[in-house]
Amino acid sequence: MSSTPSSAQTPETGTARVKRGMAEQLKGGVIMDVVNAEQAKIAEDAGAVAVMALERVPADIRKDGGVARMSAPNMIEEIIEAVSIPVMAKSRIGHFVEAQVLQSLGVDYIDESEVLTPADEVNHSDKFAFTTPFVCGATNLGEALRRIAEGAAMIRSKGEAGTGNVVEAVRHLRQIKNEIARLRGFDNNELYAAAKDLRAPYELVREVAELGKLPVVLFSAGGVATPADAALMRQLGAEGVFVGSGIFKSGDPAKRAAAIVKATTFYDDPKIIADASRNLGEAMVGINCDTLPEAERYANRGW
Amino acid sequence: MTTPVVGVLALQGDVREHLIALAAADAVARQVRRPEELAEVDALVIPGGESTTISKLAVLFGLMDPLRARVRAGMPVYGTCAGLIMLADKILDPRSGQETIGGIDMIVRRNAFGRQNESFEAAVDVRGIEGDPVEGVFIRAPWVESVGAETEVLAEHEGHIVAVRQGNALATSFHPELTGDHRVHSLFVDMVRANLAPGS
Numbered sequence: 001m002s003s004t005p006s007s008a009q010t011p012e013t014g015t016a017r018v019k020r021g022m023a024e025q026l027k028g029g030v031i032m033d034v035v036n037a038e039q040a041k042i043a044e045d046a047g048a049v050a051v052m053a054l055e056r057v058p059a060d061i062r063k064d065g066g067v068a069r070m071s072a073p074n075m076i077e078e079i080i081e082a083v084s085i086p087v088m089a090k091s092r093i094g095h096f097v098e099a100q101v102l103q104s105l106g107v108d109y110i111d112e113s114e115v116l117t118p119a120d121e122v123n124h125s126d127k128f129a130f131t132t133p134f135v136c137g138a139t140n141l142g143e144a145l146r147r148i149a150e151g152a153a154m155i156r157s158k159g160e161a162g163t164g165n166v167v168e169a170v171r172h173l174r175q176i177k178n179e180i181a182r183l184r185g186f187d188n189n190e191l192y193a194a195a196k197d198l199r200a201p202y203e204l205v206r207e208v209a210e211l212g213k214l215p216v217v218l219f220s221a222g223g224v225a226t227p228a229d230a231a232l233m234r235q236l237g238a239e240g241v242f243v244g245s246g247i248f249k250s251g252d253p254a255k256r257a258a259a260i261v262k263a264t265t266f267y268d269d270p271k272i273i274a275d276a277s278r279n280l281g282e283a284m285v286g287i288n289c290d291t292l293p294e295a296e297r298y299a300n301r302g303w
Numbered sequence: 304m305t306t307p308v309v310g311v312l313a314l315q316g317d318v319r320e321h322l323i324a325l326a327a328a329d330a331v332a333r334q335v336r337r338p339e340e341l342a343e344v345d346a347l348v349i350p351g352g353e354s355t356t357i358s359k360l361a362v363l364f365g366l367m368d369p370l371r372a373r374v375r376a377g378m379p380v381y382g383t384c385a386g387l388i389m390l391a392d393k394i395l396d397p398r399s400g401q402e403t404i405g406g407i408d409m410i411v412r413r414n415a416f417g418r419q420n421e422s423f424e425a426a427v428d429v430r431g432i433e434g435d436p437v438e439g440v441f442i443r444a445p446w447v448e449s450v451g452a453e454t455e456v457l458a459e460h461e462g463h464i465v466a467v468r469q470g471n472a473l474a475t476s477f478h479p480e481l482t483g484d485h486r487v488h489s490l491f492v493d494m495v496r497a498n499l500a501p502g503s
Contacts, residue, residue: 011423011425011460013420013421017424017440018423018424018441021422021442021478021481022419022443024316024320024351024481025317025352025443026353027315027316027317027318028314028315028316029315029353044355047355047356047360047363048356049315049352049353049356050353084355084398084413085355086418086419086443106418106420108419108420109419131420132419261356261360262360262363265314265315265336265360265364266336266364
């Protein structure tokens, strides 16, 4: 037997393919907000594909008020220790030093998140400067493409985090999908003006028009509270879902977490969604988004 | 010759990319989420994803036993990354309750190449693939710690085993489905064709 071939070239980290490819591995899955190691284990046991480590879930950030910042390093490290699935954590918009800290802690994905209090009212972080990939929220196609132009390797709808109300996530996902569908119908002459309208680089606009989808994975976030909510977002075209307050603000988190995982995989099978929805206990109470004052709408943060 | 029907286990992971790669390798590709869908395919790809999640969902939806039966009966199967873990007879460091389908006599180490910050691309020479090395995309990738006598090592990276074959089962630590280079999928579809040929 001849010797086994072996590669010679130097390995390259932090490439676009490695960053975007990581998100491809999460598709069809549920990413859950957790505030400690115990919750992280519950999420992993329920079949989460990743956890989002944060100090307070969005519902509590809303309740407590004040400035919401990156979580404490020791808390993130405890969660990294506790589970083998990927761990994500949030930095404030434009707070590239929080992002540097998160990268040094070894988190697998950084969410530059509107749920935290923005640190810069003009600039988002330069995400190409990191080997750790970024996910960013968007309410429409132009915003998604601006984030991708800054180096985001994954996009999620913003929704309205911490409300338990899926209406804004539906609005944002439909908006993104509709704008992509419209681009598909444009001829080459029209794409330049479209790029100007979208306030996004022409090259990305052309790529989306050709692909018929974003060049990165698109998840849904913000307001998912039930298995049917998760399945709805997938039927609307989300490739996976983030669930924040919806799980650990409910009556039986372990059961609800597992149920949302099932409904996310079998999003097109109402019978399985019905089975998953049985005897889940109390859902989080929820907030009606139309009674939410402008200043408390997280989706307005970022641009 | 009829075109082979190759399923992609679609519980979670980069299913779409495998469907595209299989179609490019001249197979009919379809998603498999249910036992009755598994019964209709000639072969199966287990995609990249989270191995703990895929394992749990396979048990939960009654797929684990049918999967083991088909693999044991010689159905061609190809696993990438999490799929490689699912095809291992043994995981060195399993999460509690993490089960595998098995089929390849090997011991794997999960996330052996490190976390996402250590994820990388590197050229990999794969035995049986002609021409340039394969562009290996390794994402929180496992490696194969050791193999049994019947398992053929197809590739190594920095001294660690990253591609293996035993009989009709093929596995890679890396993700050819993310590269647009479909030679590994073509190799697998050739295995499927050979298995379907009369007298095989």
